[in-house]
Amino acid sequence: MDNDDKGLLEWTMDQNRFCATAMSRAVSATNLVKHRPALGQTIRPALGSIVASIEMAAYDPDPDYFFHWLRDSALVADALRDAVEDGTLEPSAIEHLANFVAFSLDLCRLDGPSFLRRGFYPETVELSFRQHLRSREEIAEITGDRALGETRYNADGSVDLMKWARPQSDGLALRALTVMRFFALDGFRERAGEAASTLLRYDLDYTLSHWREPCYDLWEENLGFHYHTRLVQQAALAAAAEFLAAEGDAERAAACADAACALLAELDAHFDAHDGVYRGRLPDAAPPPDAPPPRRLDIAVVLGVIHAGRRAGPHSVVDPRMLGTLAALEHLFEQDYPINWTRPADCAPALGRYAGDSYFTGGAYFFSTLGAAQFCFLLAQAAAQGEAVVVTEESRESLAKLLRTPTESLPSGALAPLLRERLAEAALRRGDMYLAMVRRHTPASREMAEQFSRYDGAPTSSRNLTWSYACFISAVAARRRAALAMEEARVG
Secondary structure, rough: OOOOHHHHHHHHHHHHHHHHHHOOOEOOOOOOOEEOOOOOOOOOOOOOOOOOOOOOOOOOOOOOOOOOEEHHHHHHHHHHHHHHHHHOOOHHHHHHHHHEEEEHHHHHHHHHHHHHOOOOOOOOHHHHHHHHHEEEEHHOOOOHHHHHHHHEEOOOOOEOOOOOOOOHHHHHHHHHHHHHHHHHOOOHHHHHHHHHHHHHHHHHHHHHHHOOOOOOOOOOOOEEEEEEHHHHHHHHHHHHHHHHHHHHOOOHHHHHHHHHHHHHHHHHOOOEEEEEEEEEOOOOHHHHHHHHOOOOOOEEEEEEEHHHHHOOOOOOOOOOHHHHHHHHHHHHHHHHHHHHHHOOOOOOOOOOOOOOOOOOOOOHHHHHHHHHHHHHHHHHHHHHHOOEEEOOOHHHHHHHHHHHOOOOHHEEOOOHHHHHHHHHHHHHHHHHHHHHHHOOOOOOOOOOOOOOOOOOOOOEEOOOOOHHHHHHHHHHHHHHHHHHHHHHHOOO
């Protein structure tokens, strides 16, 4: 290891500790108070809530992210678990996870009519905000499992009054995956096992009831059938089938296994043979005349793989079609972002969401770039642990690039053990190159926003995005597991 590598790893460990502290400030942030004068609303976060950003912004110009998002909170809670497991956070942080479970259970039982009867609907709203306010009629429809289809909630556990993209289903599957992983922590089962099992059944029952229905995507922009949502649903249901069988719930376990099998077939339909990539959303059967076509490339596809933790088989980090999709995304943003044109040789490209993104600067995202790093670390772990890596037309070019070998030198079929060992080392190195790009655009303060500008790398959009800190922690945890697997393979 040369000095540059040591410098990157030292920075990474320091940044990881900073991220754990910064992320923790958004968890059970009971010391903060958010005022929304236009709604006459004062929000005091409850124990177990996780705000997407602690910043007191109001689109002035930074966005107001002082909400508990289902998706963001699940990913943050999973990163908290990683930080406890590796010792970055003290074991006492398990209390955060127990509080998260209790708060999440309360959200499952929200009831719109009760909310209205208790007088929480604002009587006066500033004129500029009226167009964004949900109607009483819409709030009244939040009954039964409709409460779980909400995208986000106020951090005090009350109904979000603002119009938003609903329903959204990926957050529930992500929360189910996260909660099942909690059970591996010493002390969690005794502290909150019963409540966690109840929460898990809420999330699984909703997923079983609604996976055949369209919902809004990861970016809360398009209604339809989305690769990311379907993959995390499939992963959650497959994992739950084993988890519930071990718990003695044979009937629900069988239902989860059947739905997971059906979803696996649905995921195959997202592959575009012409372009050789997985599409983020399936085309509508009968789209309106003015409907935009589904995006050809979307980083949400890659994020689905890492959120699901898929290291083997179809729709995983070793899936040749997925390797081709990531390669196409890298090429897209290499061409599209000026900050990638002059990047140093030891940096991988900064990645965004999709071509034509116009949200704030439409720039690079920390969670996109770190997601690619985590993908590479998962690939390194998979290769080190002997998972089959197959060379096909979709994966040949990307594997050759990783291995730094001529494309024509890679024969079709499974990589031989020696090449697989080289691939593990190459994938780890590639993941580090993504970390180097993140280091390049992280301010000296170490604070991480949502985006960094495609033009000069300046932080944009929401400051102190909790998800940005969480995905850094998750990427570093994946790197640690990959390095351990590689060492075990060498010793073995």
